[in-house]
Structures are given as C-alpha cells and as structure tokens.
Amino acid sequence: MVAKIEQDHSRFKQIVRGKIKKELKKYITQGELIGRKGKNIVSIPVPRIDLPRFRFDPHQTGGVGQGDGDVGTALGPGNPQDGSGKAGDSPGSHLLEVEITLEELAQILGEELELPNVEPRGKKNIVTEKDRYTGISRSGPESLRHFKRTYKEALRRQIISGTYNYDDPIIVPIREDKRFRSWKVSHQPESNAVIIYMMDVSGSMGPEQKDIVRLESFWIDTWLRSQYNHIELRYIVHDAVAKEVDHDTFFYIREGGGTKISSAYKLASKMILEQFLPQDWNIYLFHFSDGDNWDGGDTAECVSILEKDLLQKINLFCYGQVKSAYGSGDFLYGLEEAFPEDPRLITSKINTKDEIYDSIKAFLGKGR
C-alpha cells in the first residue's frame, strides 16, 4: 500500500521544528485539538503550517453556528469554524495541557543538542533476577501441573504396558506421570542512575535564578530518564547548612543565610555512602549556585571533597553558576583552577534562560 507518508510526515515535522524551510516559519501556528485522556478533557497542541492564500480577514467573516445562547453570548476566542465540525464534547472549563510524550520530548532534545546516548559504565549495571516458568520438574504443587506433559507421560506408559484401550481411550495418570512447571532464574542487566541535585538557596538566589535552575533540571531530568530504566532523584538545598528535601520544596524554598557549599558536598557524600553504592549506581551530581561561597577557605574544602571523595565515585559532576545581583562568582574559578582538564567535572555559566541550552549541551554532550 502506501509507504510514502513517512517522507511527507517527517518533512512536515522538520519544517515545524524549524530545521528546514525557515521561510515557512511565520506560517506555523499552534492549533489545538480538544480531546480526552481518561476522564480528563485535554488540549492537544497540533502545529499547523498555513500557506498564505487570498482569504478573508478571519475577524470579519464570522459565520453560522448552532446551539443555545442569546445574542451577545460569547463563543470563545477561537473561530468556531476552525473546528472540524465533527463530534466533540463541550470543552468545559478545565483543560489539561497534554504533554508531547516525554519520550518525544527527550528525543527532540537529543536531536537538537546532538546529545550522544549515555553509556552507563559496565560495572554499574545492576543485574536483576527474574523468575520465568520455563522449566519442568517431577514434583510440585497441583497449581503448577503441566497438563500436556503429564498426559503424554501417562499415554506413553499405558501404550507400553498395554493397558491402553483404543476403543475406550481413557488416560489415568499415576504419580510418576505427573509433570509440573518450575521456574528458572533469568538475569537481566538494568542500568540505574541516581541524580542528586544541589542548589544554593542562600539569600542571594532570587526567584529568577531558581527559575533557571528549575528549567534546567527539568530538561536534564527528561533526558536522563530516557537513557536509564530506573532513576532515583535526590534534592539537597544548602545555605550555610545543607539538608535533603523533596522535589517541591527544592524549588520553592527560601532560606537566606550565608553560603557554605561544602555542607552540600558533605551531605551528598554521605548519601552516596549510605544509599548508592557506586558499583551499583550511575551517579550524577548537579550543583547550582551563584558562586558566592564563604570566604574562609570553604572553596578549598570543596575542592578537597571533590578530589578525594566525590569524583572517584560519580559518572558526572556538573556545576552551573547562575548570576545574581550580589554574587561574586568566585566559586566557578575555584573549580576551574582545581580541575582544569577533568572529564568528570563540567562547569558552565547560566546567566539567562537563553543560556540554559548551551549549559545542557555542555553538561550532557559527552555521553557520560
């Protein structure tokens, strides 16, 4: 039948993603389909490319519709004519935004940033065991009996011993005939990862900075999820003291003390020691701060922890420095000086939201 739609389909997708035919960019609109997912009404983004044509100003045409309502009743901002005219339920007031599936998102991200697939380090794969009922045994519980095998055994015995009656074929198995299903253990390697996010929440980190961190974490999270089967997330916030928190708190907390980055690194180290043995886990550390560390030698302390402890155990350590009104940004230089060529440690500056893109590329672009 038809196989050509793939070519046309992928060409369409490429245009919409702005990769080719950029002159068509201005004709791309985000249309919307209203659909359902389970019991929720959802809004599905569907990009459209509308080639220019001679047409009426849509705000002047209006049209004819059907339904209740007095003159003056509003119908909504979208032109009702744009609907397909086929069946759809009334949208009501609660619309969920449907995500493109996260896999699609991760895929686009990977393509855009040209991220290589992550290669989990060999020994870090957990081997999981699974029981699969593919074996046969002569003993077992009735619930596991294997009918066909048992029948065959009984049949064979009866034929051999001559007790099988062709005219009246009844098979009666005896204990020796019975066969039962039993399990075999199969091993499957599974790659696992844990991401530990650390964020400076001292007074100098404002909502804008936290926004940047949140955005960047989301993308990193999405990407790494698509690379690993099983992912654990941990969140550490710190000012002069560090503590572990949950996801929501991580982004909304507002502390505001001084800044002692080593507290976070120490806590991370402890977490790894207690919960995530390096031989079982691929470990990723991300730290975001404005770089204004406590002067009294704390940076040196951090370098020491990294060098002697953390960097030995992790796949990747990334430090992103956001810009704040008050920060001096010295921490970044401290790290760069101490680890100029280390592939396990990557730093980047993220001054504005636009720089998130480059930062992610820097962090994840090596396939670790």
Next chain:
Amino acid sequence: MNLSPELGKLRDEIKAYALEYGLDPFETIFEILDFDQINEVASYGGFPTRYPHWNFGMEYEHLKKSYAYGLHKIYEMVINTDPSYAYLMENNALVDQKIVIAHVYGHTDFFKNNQWFSATNRKMMDGMANHGTIIRRYAEKYGYEKVEGFLDICLSIDDMIDYHSLFIKRHAIAKREPVEEDEDDDSEVSIKLRSKDYMDGFVNPPDFVEDQKRKLAERRTQAMKFPEHPEKDLLMFLIDHAPLENWQKVVLSIIRDESYYFAPQRVTKIMNEGWASYWHSTIMTEKCLKDSELVDYADHHSGTLGTSPGTLNPYKLGIELWKDIEDRWNKGKFGKEYEDCDDMDFRKNWDKHVGLGRQKIFEVRRVANDITMIDNYLTKEFCESHKLFAYKYNDVTGMYEISDRDFRAIKEKLLFQLTNSGQPIIHVIDGNFKNRGELYLYHKHEGIDLDVEYAKDTLQNVYAIWKRTCHLETKMSDRGKLFSFDGQDHIELNITSSL
C-alpha cells in the same frame, strides 16, 4: 485487503437495500485497512498514490493525534471514481461496518447522480497516480527542494479557479511518453503529451517557447488589453501567459486539474454528507439493525452528528435539511398557498398527505448544490427549531459571539460562507498593466476585507510565477487600496476604485 466473506455478505445485503430504495450508486469496491493505513490514505484525500508534499504529512499528523486521543475515528473513506473505492477500518465492530457501508452507498449514489459532478474525471485513481509519477520524476531531475518550493507557491493559489465552470469536461494530464529528442533538454522543450484542449499548446517543442516570447513582446508593443474579459481562473491565465519553464507549467496544470476535480465536492459538502447520513440512518433503522446493536448504533450515529457549541456540523445540518424537505413535501408544505399563509399554528399543523417527500429529495440531490439547497430550502422554522445563529468577532472582547438569530441574517451569512467556496472573488483584469506586462488583480469587495498579511504574501507568490510586478486592488475599511509587489518591496497605495 479484501472483505471477509462475512463482510462481503453484508455488503451485498446492504447494496440490495440501497437499490430497493432507489439509490443508484457506482459499483463500489470495499477494502479493509488497518488503522495506520487508513490514516495514510485519508491524508492523501483517499488516493494512495499522490505527489509528495509536506501538506499530506501535516494531515497525517493531525489524524493520528485525533485518533490517539479518541477524538474521532475515520470510519469511512470513499472517493469519486467509477468504480468507487471505499476503505473500511479493520478492527471496527460489525455494526460500525454496516453503518459505513450504507453511508458509502449514499455517497457513491451522490457522486454518480449529482449534476455538479458530471464533468469530473471518474478515472482519477489513475490520474492521481500519473500526477504523482510526473512530479516525482521532476523531483529527481530538478531536485526535490526546488519542486517542493514551486509546489508551495502553486498550492498557495490553488483555489483561484472558476467555480462556475465546473461543467467543462477536463481531460486528465496523460502519462508522459518518452520524448524522442534529447531527454535532458526538457526545460525548454515541452513534453509530448497525448492530450487535448488547453494542453495542446505544449505539444510543439521548441517553437512553443519562442511563440510565447513573441506573443508577450507583441502584446507589449500593441498595448492590447488582455484578457478581454475579467478572468476568474487565475491558474489558467498563468499557465497560458506566465514565463514558466515547461515543467513548472505542467506542475501548475496538475494542481489546477486536481483543484477542479475536488471542486464539486467542496460545493456540495453539506448536501453530500447529509445525504449519506440520511441513507445510513434509513437503511439501518428500517432494515439492518439488530436489536443487540441498537446502543452501539446510537452511539456511532450521534457521534457523527454531534456538535460542539458554536460549530456547525455539516453532517447534521445536511441530514436535517433532507429530513425537512422530505417532511414538507410529504405534507404539502410548499407552494404559493403555504408560502402566503401567515398563521404560525396553521403552518405547523399543515398536512395535505401529498407523499411527495422521497421523490423530491431524489430530485434535489440531482440538481442542487449547497448554495441552491440553502437558498431554496432553508426556512425560518428550520432555523428556529435547530437553534441556528449567526456569529461575528467582537474586537473589544477579542471573542466570537452570537450576533443574530434572525432568519434572514443567518441565511445571508450561510450563503456568503458558501459562495465561491468561501473565498474572496478575485479576477485578473489586466495582464499588461501600464503596458509593462504587469499583472493586475481585482478583488470584488462585498463587505468583508481581505486578510492583508496573507494577501501580500500570496501576491508575492504570484510574482514568483509572473516575474513582473503584480498588483491587487481591494478595499480596506471602505477605502480603496492597491497592493503591489515588484520583486523587492511591497507597496500600498490609497486609490479610488478603477472599476
């Protein structure tokens, strides 16, 4: 995939009912496709082999997402050919397939008997395939990007045809025969085609190109006004007079040909969908439906006819109109006596038991199109009982809102939407404007302004074909305007209308 024996029997059964009722469909070949295949075919408008273009990819994306989110299932797909081809979706329930088969026979009866289709090419399956082949060959020869870019331009003006000329028999652009002389040289040389009519001019290489150049030069010197009468078919005009390379002329002709092929479907959408819905409903409820299938039938049927608040569902409007006509002609609710009657109650209870309903609807299905159907058969009572309204955009609130429930306003609005298939009426007035070979287009303003940004970009596309300055005269907010594009800049002038 062919129909299973069970479905084959069903099809025969339903066809027999259809014929019993007086339907006269084309021979219809049903095929089963799975969900993905039917989406693909639907993306191509029902023709599995068409020219390559991202537009079809876009359709596919929308259909896939629609289906994935349970928005609508394509139940049926049928095309206007003889024999007709119709596609059923593989895993649909039996009751659904019954509905679809009945619905399809309604459509093929309509395609065969409605006069607006009388001049369409019933062998379009081959036609589309040929078009696809020709364009693919060009893509190989001149590069896909180049051909696609030109297609984008053609598609931008593909509705610039003459809807009043639908009865002119058009010949398919025949399969390309191997050219005897140098194959590589066909940018100047035309392809030898076994064809007639407007394609005739392409048959003579290389004189044709010389001929064109000479004609244009002549026109310029003679300052003769052409076209003699305002020309609605812009595509035809460009094919004949624009300095296009031969392959471009062929591509533009293909686009034009397909546009004319689909045009009757565009101007009869409400009627046609209504007709098919009317018949599937009749055949199912009077003949085919098993008791056990009732709920599923109701579900499917109401799904097709459902409306979201505000939107006009052509299936629903169509079927209700047909039922209304049948009812009125059964009861004698027509003619001078009825029209003149002022008493609302009297009108409501009018029933002369004339029984002409069925006969009338068959007649209407033969001669009418959406415009004439609405014009002749949309009544005040109908608008009221179906709660129709006219709506317009409110600049202040930024929303569309109901503007009128008056019958005349509704009818006028509906007719306007349907006229010229809802497109602005634009003619070619002058192909040698200012005696400089410039192209002059005129928009017949009827109260609604053009979308300016789109108009300017489309004008730019026309320039890409005409290669000399193009003008478009129109009105904005009641003021005469002249938009021009000279290849570099867009110019906008205030003018007093020239016509």
